[in-house]
Amino acid sequence: MEDQLPQHIAVIMDGNGRWAKERGLPRSQGHLAGVDAVRTLVRECRNRGIGYVTVYAFSKENWRRPEKEVSFLFELFLRFIREEMPELMAQDIRLDFIGDKRDLPFAVRQALDYALRKTASNRGMVFTLAISYSGREEILQAARRAIADGLRPEELDEATFRSYLYAPNTPDPDLVIRTSGEERLSNFLLFQSAYAEFYFSPVLWPDFGPEELNKALGSYAGRTRRFGRTSEQLHSATEGKCYE
Numbered sequence: 001m002e003d004q005l006p007q008h009i010a011v012i013m014d015g016n017g018r019w020a021k022e023r024g025l026p027r028s029q030g031h032l033a034g035v036d037a038v039r040t041l042v043r044e045c046r047n048r049g050i051g052y053v054t055v056y057a058f059s060k061e062n063w064r065r066p067e068k069e070v071s072f073l074f075e076l077f078l079r080f081i082r083e084e085m086p087e088l089m090a091q092d093i094r095l096d097f098i099g100d101k102r103d104l105p106f107a108v109r110q111a112l113d114y115a116l117r118k119t120a121s122n123r124g125m126v127f128t129l130a131i132s133y134s135g136r137e138e139i140l141q142a143a144r145r146a147i148a149d150g151l152r153p154e155e156l157d158e159a160t161f162r163s164y165l166y167a168p169n170t171p172d173p174d175l176v177i178r179t180s181g182e183e184r185l186s187n188f189l190l191f192q193s194a195y196a197e198f199y200f201s202p203v204l205w206p207d208f209g210p211e212e213l214n215k216a217l218g219s220y221a222g223r224t225r226r227f228g229r230t231s232e233q234l235h236s237a238t239e240g241k242c243y244e
């Protein structure tokens, strides 16, 4: 369908370090500026009526970064979660989390659990933070839990498997955006992105504002999602019997 709004946007926020470097600033300043861009994204998506926004804030692989950068990022996550609460409540946004919670520092886990509980009944939009997230790990933990539950092989269909993913009730992303000119998934939502549309922007994450979001949405609106069908099928009411 054309002219459609994605129901779920997932964003690989990349380029904070380069943004800072371009300005002769430490990487931490890039991450700080990146937080402002997240705030803007959430507000803009909420105003546009997008149902789900997921942001990739920290990958499992990001634990390989210098300890100082990692601890700065977790301080930032802690502050962000605490400071965003009034705004999330005011905008009726539910916070969700995907990733390996066991990896999180205690204070972050505590603040996160509080925010998840407090926003649990909000209905305006779902805003999901991916922290210490790995798509492969998500798939593996799902398989492990399914086995631990004693599921027989023939019981494990797609719907059952999905119920073991981190956020089983969140629909697959329709649009995956990555900034900073990199064109890769970096282990993000591997299972869920099977039929996503991708939008790669050269803009560095801290500079990704409402205008850039409009460009991404414009690009998405002009695409035809076929899900394996032919374009004739999509445009005819006689779906299924047009094979000649």
Ligand code: IPE
Residues within 6 Å of the ligand: 013, 014, 015, 016, 017, 018, 019, 057, 058, 059, 062, 073, 180, 205
């Ligand atoms: C994205 O920006 C933020 C995180 C991965 C936490 P980067 O920190 O990867 O910025 P670049 O890629 O070095 O510019």
Ligand code: IPE
Residues within 6 Å of the ligand: 012, 013, 014, 015, 056, 057, 058, 059, 061, 062, 182, 184, 186
């Ligand atoms: C991907 O960014 C992870 C996040 C945006 C959190 P990276 O900058 O870590 O990705 P790679 O390592 O360059 O692929």
Ligand code: MG
Residues within 6 Å of the ligand: 014, 015, 016
């Ligand atoms: Mg990067």
